[in-house]
Amino acid sequence: MTNPILSELSRVLPADRLLAEPVRPTASDSDAPAGAGKRPLAVVQPETQDEVIAVVRWCRRRGVSCAAWGGGAGVGGESLPLDDGIVIAMNRLNRIKKLDPEQRIVVVEAGVTHLQIAQAANGHGLCYAPSLFSQSVCTMGEEVALNSGGAQVRKYGATSSQILGLRLVLADGEVVELGSGSAEGVGVGPDLVGLFVGCRGALGIALEITVRLLPKPARRRTVLATYRDLKTAEGAAEAVVQCGLLPGAMGMMDRRAIEAAEASVRPDWPAGVKAVLIVELDGAADQVERELYHLRRVIEETEPDEMRIVESAQQRWKLWQACPRVCPPLTFSDVDVEIRRQVRRETASKEIADRGDRLPGAV
Amino acid sequence: MTTALQPTTIAELQAMVTAARWVSVRGGGSKPALSKPPAGAVCIDLRRLSGTTARGADEFTYTACAGTPLQKVVDDLAGRAQYLPFDPLQVRCGATLGGTVAANLCGSGSYRYGGVRNFLVGVQFVDGRGRLVRCGGQASENAAGIDLPKFFVGSLGRYGILTEVSVRVFPRLPCYMTLAVAYPGLAAAQQAAFRLATEPLDLDALDLEPAEGTAFQLLVRVGGLEAGLPERMARLEAFLQGEHARLPQQLLLGHQESERWERINNLSWVPHGVPLLKVPLAPRQVVELDARIPCLARRYTAGGSVAWLALDDLKPARTVLTDMGLVGLRVLGRGGNPFVGVRRGMLLARRVKRALDPAGKFGEA
Numbered sequence: 001m002t003n004p005i006l007s008e009l010s011r012v013l014p015a016d017r018l019l020a021e022p023v024r025p026t027a028s029d030s031d032a033p034a035g036a037g038k039r040p041l042a043v044v045q046p047e048t049q050d051e052v053i054a055v056v057r058w059c060r061r062r063g064v065s066c067a068a069w070g071g072g073a074g075v076g077g078e079s080l081p082l083d084d085g086i087v088i089a090m091n092r093l094n095r096i097k098k099l100d101p102e103q104r105i106v107v108v109e110a111g112v113t114h115l116q117i118a119q120a121a122n123g124h125g126l127c128y129a130p131s132l133f134s135q136s137v138c139t140m141g142e143e144v145a146l147n148s149g150g151a152q153v154r155k156y157g158a159t160s161s162q163i164l165g166l167r168l169v170l171a172d173g174e175v176v177e178l179g180s181g182s183a184e185g186v187g188v189g190p191d192l193v194g195l196f197v198g199c200r201g202a203l204g205i206a207l208e209i210t211v212r213l214l215p216k217p218a219r220r221r222t223v224l225a226t227y228r229d230l231k232t233a234e235g236a237a238e239a240v241v242q243c244g245l246l247p248g249a250m251g252m253m254d255r256r257a258i259e260a261a262e263a264s265v266r267p268d269w270p271a272g273v274k275a276v277l278i279v280e281l282d283g284a285a286d287q288v289e290r291e292l293y294h295l296r297r298v299i300e301e302t303e304p305d306e307m308r309i310v311e312s313a314q315q316r317w318k319l320w321q322a323c324p325r326v327c328p329p330l331t332f333s334d335v336d337v338e339i340r341r342q343v344r345r346e347t348a349s350k351e352i353a354d355r356g357d358r359l360p361g362a363v
Numbered sequence: 364m365t366t367a368l369q370p371t372t373i374a375e376l377q378a379m380v381t382a383a384r385w386v387s388v389r390g391g392g393s394k395p396a397l398s399k400p401p402a403g404a405v406c407i408d409l410r411r412l413s414g415t416t417a418r419g420a421d422e423f424t425y426t427a428c429a430g431t432p433l434q435k436v437v438d439d440l441a442g443r444a445q446y447l448p449f450d451p452l453q454v455r456c457g458a459t460l461g462g463t464v465a466a467n468l469c470g471s472g473s474y475r476y477g478g479v480r481n482f483l484v485g486v487q488f489v490d491g492r493g494r495l496v497r498c499g500g501q502a503s504e505n506a507a508g509i510d511l512p513k514f515f516v517g518s519l520g521r522y523g524i525l526t527e528v529s530v531r532v533f534p535r536l537p538c539y540m541t542l543a544v545a546y547p548g549l550a551a552a553q554q555a556a557f558r559l560a561t562e563p564l565d566l567d568a569l570d571l572e573p574a575e576g577t578a579f580q581l582l583v584r585v586g587g588l589e590a591g592l593p594e595r596m597a598r599l600e601a602f603l604q605g606e607h608a609r610l611p612q613q614l615l616l617g618h619q620e621s622e623r624w625e626r627i628n629n630l631s632w633v634p635h636g637v638p639l640l641k642v643p644l645a646p647r648q649v650v651e652l653d654a655r656i657p658c659l660a661r662r663y664t665a666g667g668s669v670a671w672l673a674l675d676d677l678k679p680a681r682t683v684l685t686d687m688g689l690v691g692l693r694v695l696g697r698g699g700n701p702f703v704g705v706r707r708g709m710l711l712a713r714r715v716k717r718a719l720d721p722a723g724k725f726g727e728a
Binding site for chain 2: 100101102103104124125126147154155156157160161170174176177178179180181182183184185186187188189190191192193194195196197198199200202203212215216217218241244245246283284286287290291
């Protein structure tokens with residue numbers, strides 16, 4: 001190894017953990033799907049928490065920047081290092097360390113994917129409340145760094161609501177443990193877990209994560225309604241929110257997002273729709289059926305072009321895959337907006353779209 | 364007796380913080396162990412910074428000044444068929460919205476959707492330099508960057524003085540029923556709670572409380588549409604029948620039901636004048652904790668995730684909590700250090716403290 005800095009780094013880790021010379025722009029140094037393509041000095045692939053800590057401490061000593069990379073699900077450049085920095089690929093830390101159904105918690109290493117947790121929980125009648133379209137690649141470390149949301153946030157909150165404890169390494173190499181074994185999460189004192197979740201790597205790197213699980217709802221019922229324009233769909237969404245129901249998930253899409261979704265996951269909705277509203281009820285079976293009756297009446301009053309109950313699990317899955325879907329290589333950005341501001345947002349985002357290649361999209 | 368300053372505007376509050384060397388903040392005074400000012404500190408009473416500042420009824424968020432009494436918030440939301448899902452404590456004891464966030468006190472109803480942290484979406488606060496800082500927002504999701512509002516959950520006024528709080532709220536459930544089921548002891552009751560944990564029964568609350576002698580009972584609350592509740596309760600009863608429960612079970616309805624939870628919420632089960640310790644813990648630690656700390660009264664809420672211990676002498680509790688790696692917060696009782704046991708993550712907390720309150724005006728981290 002000709003580079004003396006890399007030569008030194010190679011002594012911090014076992015030989016097969018370091019990728020360098022030449023480093024080509026790969027998934028590890030570009031956020032999907034943005035593909036910014038900065039070239040790091042090297043990529044390391046630690047397999048243990050101690051190896052991550054050793055790399056961070058080495059970076060600190062040498063004054064080299066580092067950034068953690070999970071599965072490439074981030075879209076804002078969070079895992080891009082500064083020039084000549086080190087990318088720490090966390091996806092080999094992929095062990096589920098403990099799953100305790102009775103206490104409804106799972107303790108995982110940061111490289112475990114969202115989907116791994118969902119599948120593990122499912123076997124015990126439990127679920128991990130957030131549902132991300134990138135769940136097969138998004139690691140929990142990434143999800144924690146980004147405080148990912150999803151269509152379930154109104155009822156279940158974002159990722160930060162599900163994280164009860166963290167073991168992490170700070171930029172100076174200090175290792176700290178936050179949170180408690182309690183489902184309350186905070187423990188006593190300021191909510192340091194809540195502070196860390198969503199920090200986009202600025203405060204440190206999560207090594208181990210304690211995640212709250214919930215009982216899997218006995219029943220889910222999903223309603224798809226199509227509208228002539230986004231403004232009418234927005235009115236319908238407001239009507240649903242105000243009618244006293246608490247949907248397990250809601251999504252709304254405009255024409256451009258619909259076109260992008262049709263090009264990718266091909267959801268089963270009528271051709272040429274201009275706006276889509278998806279509402280999902282979950283909970284105890286009889287409660288959900290009663291709520292569904294109420295929901296249908298509320299939506300009927302909003303004069304949809306079409307309303308249907310999504311019966312098959314596959315169709316339901318496709319709908320939620322479609323909802324936030326925008327085709328690469330276009331930029332996808334997540335902006336939190338109140339429902340009544342959607343139409344104003346649409347106008348603003350059209351102006352943005354007219355200036356560049358961005359599509360306003362799903363809500 | 365310490366005289367409290369009562370700002371009526373945020374500008375006044377900023378001026379008070381800027382002028383003072385050491386500041387202690389209080390809301391409704393419902394948690395004396397947390398609000399009693401240490402000697403030498405200027406006490407700032409926030410009760411005149413009160414009132415609703417924004418209510419997104421269609422968005423299901425609610426924003427109010429930190430000094431707003433919870434009773435007003437609850438009444439206000441009830442008028443719109445909404446409620447606070449984290450189930451704040453001491454609603455009828457004068458507790459304020461800001462005090463609830465700062466002390467992180469929530470009740471049995473937090474079992475279903477989580478505590479204060481899961482519903483706080485924005486705060487405004489005055490930091491140690493007297494600067495007014497706003498962070499978070501009023502949308503139901505805050506996924507943009509560092510979630511500083513959450514840091515203020517349980518912060519006890521030691522990093523900044525909350526002036527405004529925004530929370531998510533939910534549509535109120537029209538009806539509740541509660542089942543009380545007695546077990547021969549805490550271990551048996553806890554085992555039943557464990558088995559309930561994975562059942563899709565949509566429980567709103569699951570408490571463990573002492574019953575006669577050494578018996579313990581589960582208090583299980585279910586809410587929803589009135590028409591469906593009897594059927595759901597029947598399923599719950601059938602499930603627990605097979606769990607070695609002592610009979611008879613008691614079904615609580617209507618006023619009797621709501622009053623039972625209200626008494627719990629207002630801590631009226633705590634003997635008068637006795638210090639109360641809140642201890643977040645893993646449910647598997649409940650039986651050991653209960654055996655090792657003698658209490659005058661106690662209960663375990665949120666399926667055993669939070670212990671509430673009323674005890675005269677904190678010394679044995681300190682030893683046991685330290686030994687078990689737990690930390691307790693003194694809620695009721697005299698002032699002084701409110702923490703008992705082992706605190707985690709203080710390295711990070713102290714760094715935030717240096718950024719927000721470098722002169723240490725609000726006390727130690």
